[in-house]
Amino acid sequence: xxxxxxxxxxxxxxxxxxxxxxxxxxxxxxxxxxxxxxxxxxxxxxxxxxxxxxxxxxxxxxxxxxxxxxxxxxxxxxxxxxxxxxxxxxxxxxxxxxxxxxxxxxxxxxxxxxxxxxxxxxxxxxxxxxxxxxxxxxxxxxxxxxxxxxxxxxxxxxxxxxxxxxxxxxxxxxxxxxxxxxxxxxxxxxxx
Ligand code: GLN
Numbered sequence: 001x002x003x004x005x006x007x008x009x010x011x012x013x014x015x016x017x018x019x020x021x022x023x024x025x026x027x028x029x030x031x032x033x034x035x036x037x038x039x040x041x042x043x044x045x046x047x048x049x050x051x052x053x054x055x056x057x058x059x060x061x062x063x064x065x066x067x068x069x070x071x072x073x074x075x076x077x078x079x080x081x082x083x084x085x086x087x088x089x090x091x092x093x094x095x096x097x098x099x100x101x102x103x104x105x106x107x108x109x110x111x112x113x114x115x116x117x118x119x120x121x122x123x124x125x126x127x128x129x130x131x132x133x134x135x136x137x138x139x140x141x142x143x144x145x146x147x148x149x150x151x152x153x154x155x156x157x158x159x160x161x162x163x164x165x166x167x168x169x170x171x172x173x174x175x176x177x178x179x180x181x182x183x184x185x186x187x188x189x190x191x192x
Contacts, residue, residue, distance in 0.1 A: 001188060004029040004038040006064075008054040010046015010079060014173040018181050032063045038072065040188040045078030045134065045171055048105065052083060052093045061096065068098040073164040073191055075184040081167035082137050089140075099162045100143035107138040107156075119170070121150045121159065124179040131158065131170040138169055164191055 005015045007028035019026035019042075029035060041064065043051070055061045068074050076084040085095045085103040095103075108115070113135050118128035131150070139157035142148060150159035150168070158169040164187055172180035 001039050003040045005042045009050045011044045011173060015042045015044050018173050022178055022181060032059050035063055040073040043076040043080030043083055045080060048079035048082040049092045051079055065096050071164055071191060073188045075166040077168050077171055078136055081169055084167050099165050099167060100146055101139050101160060102141040103137045104140050105137050106135050119150045123149055123183060130175045130177055132174045133170050136169045
């Protein structure tokens, strides 16, 4: 299994480290040709405006859209989730539009810009998942094809799946808990 991690900006090294811990081949992706032969792709957290601009200038945007529309499993965390959306609150971002979700950037006020909370996520089992939120976005709207996987106590949606596409507003790669990545790898295995 070969998983690419978009390595233009942000927390790509952390995802690669988690994938290595899960004994999976993980490769940084900066050029369109590095998308060839991948079984899955991770879009990390970072600064969504920068990643969006770099995706355009490195000619990665349309390639990734094509691959995702053809079923390539893609997992976006935080800024990565913003980039997977159909609509975002920020006109500087050209999202990939591969998930039928509307996302709001930096959705938590100053006081809660960064926080950690235990999230019940049924698909990961009974034990709550440590949700690390860093200037995180939220899912404001999701169409009926989208399965919401995690909500905060106030019912704000913070993780979702649509077919082979997975998104979290928080950072599973910064926890020692490998279950979210394992869940993504199960999607990849199911698609192969
Ligand atoms: N605030 C960042 C953005 O809007 C996302 C933060 C993150 O990825 N940790 O792009």
